[in-house]
Amino acid sequence: MTVAIVDYGSGNLHSAAKALERAARESGRDQPILVTDDPDAVRRADRIVLPGVGAFADCRRGLAAVSGMVEALEESVRRKGRPFLGICVGAQLMAERGLEYEVVEGLGWIPGEVDKIRPADPGLKIPHMGWNTLDPVRSHPLLEGIPLGPAGLHAYFVHSYHLHTSERGCLVAQADYGGPVTAIVARDTCAGTQFHPEKSQRLGLALLANFLKWAP
């Protein structure tokens, strides 16, 4: 049961790998966590994590620059139904397109676009940087056992854009930042968090442990 973290030159891979290792250890599943830029290794993996920080277009181009990687992801996730977790821009890449600086096509796994967050309160700073609680829109195995809502645990966000899905069923959780901000999206065997589970202490480790046992 190998978990592949896709290395395409973006994201805090070290932290993501260490957090997954910790989550695996604490939940008694000693799954090897592999950081890789090899599409064949991604094809062989049982679960796939796609991190990503920076601008949507840069990440999309970075992913495309790894020869065969997008094809490997399409095959493993969309055709074979392997569990997939996108983190931050890695989650946004599942959208049909991104609108940050320029219009760029995404992977198209989740209907919708990645657009600027627009807090109604002009006093709120952009980026949305810091800790926020999660408001569930629907249940999802990734959230099992995690205290949610205003009195629940917190997740760490750092972003100025979010995935605005046009299909309500794909929206799993939101955060409130002068209005709703997308926190978790999911469809079939793929899920994505706008926040950083690898930086979200208890909530993050619990979510990663849920991902490791998720059997969609």
Place this chain on the structure above:
Amino acid sequence: MFKVRVIPCLDVKDGRVVKGVQFVDLVDAGDPVEAAIAYDAAGADELCFLDITASHENRGIILDVVTRTAEACFMPLTVGGGVRTIDDIRALLRSGADKVSINTAAVNNRRFVKDAAEKFGDQCIVVAIDAKKVSASGGSDRWEIFTHGGRKPTGLDAVDYAREVVALGAGEILLTSMDRDGTRQGFDIALTRAVADAVPVPVIASGGVGGLDHLVAGIRDGHATAVLAASIFHFGEFTVRQAKDHMARAGLPMRLDP
């Protein structure tokens, strides 16, 4: 609900924690990784390492400290001190830092902020501003940027400079009052508010915390979105949890996860 951040800062020299009083008289006070683990457990919202002697000593040491911290703490980590090149930033991010703070290099070459933000994204580029009040008594408040631990004036107006670096891509401002740093008299609230109200990105207030009410004032009166402190936490005077409980009692939205 979105919460205010409390950020303990560890000044690190040769891989050991120190805290400068006005950036001199350094006192060795422990292993940064152990301190980071303790702060993580105590509910710190983020950690900051400032490598104070990075410009003239081995940079490999801080990379090792960052690597070991990232293996043990699953919380955001900002690292600054002696960051001069794109390669410096890349090495810190690859070691496990989430944000990198740029100080003198941004003053010397504004283009560096733009290059760094374009390369790594606005969200991981923090510009650290060390400012001192320079207005004559009776005149309107004005603050100037100082480098070299507060010794070298630059002639740059702190508020104008903050606007400029944000326009170039800084995702956050770490604002330190050099007048207050090490004094325990509280943040320079007028400075904090002037900068926080001038820029659309988050501002971290720093310099001068001597008590828990100072943390409250930095947010409520200074309009900062985060507060940074070192000595009050590091010498065990207050725990991070006590600070956050105090701020919550004062009506600020705090993350009080068990």
